[in-house]
Structure formats: structure tokens, C-alpha cells
Amino acid sequence: MHPISLITLLTASAVSVSASSVPAHRQRQSSVNPEVIPKSFGVTAGQGKDTVQVGSCIGAKNALIPCYCPPAPNSPEFLNKLTTALTNGFIFSKDQVAMPITLDKFNDGSDTSADTNKLRATAMIQVLQNFNLTTKGVGCPGVSVPVLNQMQQTGVIAARGSGDE
Template identity: 35%
Template sequence: MQFTTLSLLSLAALAAALPASNEPRQTTVDPAQVPDFGITAGQDPVDGNCAGANGARIPCDCPPDRDSFISTLSADVAAGSAYGTPVTWSTDDSTDGQRARLQAAIVVLENLTGAGVGCPVSSTTYQAQLAALG
């Protein structure tokens, strides 16, 4: 009886760890599908900070260079996480797919060089882009 109970628990744990969908996890990023930042780094510097979305003050090196961001995003998508925070990528051009890409980009942006170490979302127009999707 103990063996059966342990086997069933092991199977349940394995089933819980498997993806809910039969679709393979996307591990590559098409640069054409990476949302534009909508903000340029280094604008209106005052006291070591620069202009971000909606009047927010952001580090002047945010957002990062697009090519380096896409490289980091690609690596995190391939790994499935950005410093422990799950990252998934969608190639679907539906509203849900666009929303998923924006959310993945936000996670990577905010965790560029460590857990919670990156650029704030206000260094982009991603929040406005999400809102526009409804």
C-alpha cells in the first residue's frame, strides 16, 4: 500500500510539473515581435535621472540598447525565466499573444542584470501598450 501511495504521489507531482498545453514552449524570439520601448534613453537629464513615461524620472541608461535587450530577452526566453521569474514568449499575433510578449518584455526589463535589478517599466511605454490592448 505504501508503494502504491508513493507511486501515485510521484505521478501527481510529475503531471503537475508538465505544461498544461501540448504546444512546445517557445524558446526563440523574433526581433520583429519585440515591442518598441517608445522612449529613448538619456532624455532630459536632471540630477542623474532622465525622463520616462508619464513624467516618471528613470535612470538615464534606461531603457537599454535594443540589440542588447533582445539578446537578454532571447536568452531568458530560452532559459524559461529571468533570474527566477518565469518568462514565456508567444509568436501568436492575437491580442493575447501581444499581451504575453509585452509581459515577457517587462519581466526581462525589470530583471536585466539580477533579480529586481534592471530598468523600471516606466522607462518604456509598455504599460500604455498593454492598456491599449484592453
């Protein structure tokens, strides 16, 4: 075996051992914890298509919303965009839409306080309202996610596994 290969192999082994010996809650997080996200946003995309305003569907309080709104709470696209925003601390730039919570705090499932849940809801709403992540305000309006609006007001996460309302 070539000496450089042996050193590389030993270094890689040492890194993997040291990373695995660090408790999971102390390792750098790289994705959103789906357990702190409601199982439903209260509206399902594509429901109640409006015949007058083509491309619109019915959201909460009979408000018209884009038919692609909202994505499912477990949608990989939503989770990836939320992770990116929480990791960066902002959606577009530090001068525009700042995230109210860090990825680590968002993911802490042991923190079920109303204040933290309100911050989680605000972060999710901000990402949804700016869903294309290139143009501020282009995405899903708040009326497409009544469960998150309620969570933002009360700090209470909707019952786990509840269906659309």
C-alpha cells in the same frame, strides 16, 4: 582521405541536409523574432536629464528613470537577454521570475492575438525590470517603456516604425 574523416564528412553533410529540409517554423529557434517587438518603447534613453537627481532622466508621466533606460528595442544586449530568459523559461530561477510565454510562442509572427501580445509585453517588461539578470529588480522601471505598458494592457502593438512618444 582517412576513413574517420570521410565518416565525419558524410555525417556532417547528412545533418545539414536534414536540418535544411525541416521547415523553418519547425526548427529549434535560438533568438527572438524582432518583428513582434515594437520599433520604439516610447522613451529614448538619456533624454531629459534631471539636474537635481544626477543620473536620472525623465520617463513617461515625468517620472525619473535611470538615464540608461530603456535600451533600444533592437539592442543586441536587450535581444540576447530576452532570448535567454524566454529560452530558460525564467529570469533568475524557477522560484523567482517565471516567463509568461515560451520563445517559440513569442516568435510566432502569425499569432497577433491580444492575449499573445500581452504576454510578449509582459515578458519584455520583466526582462527590462531585471536587466542585469543577476539581481531581481535592478533594471529599467515600467515608466521607461510606456509603449510596452500600453501593449500589456490592450494587446495592441504600436504602429510599426513609429517614433518615440
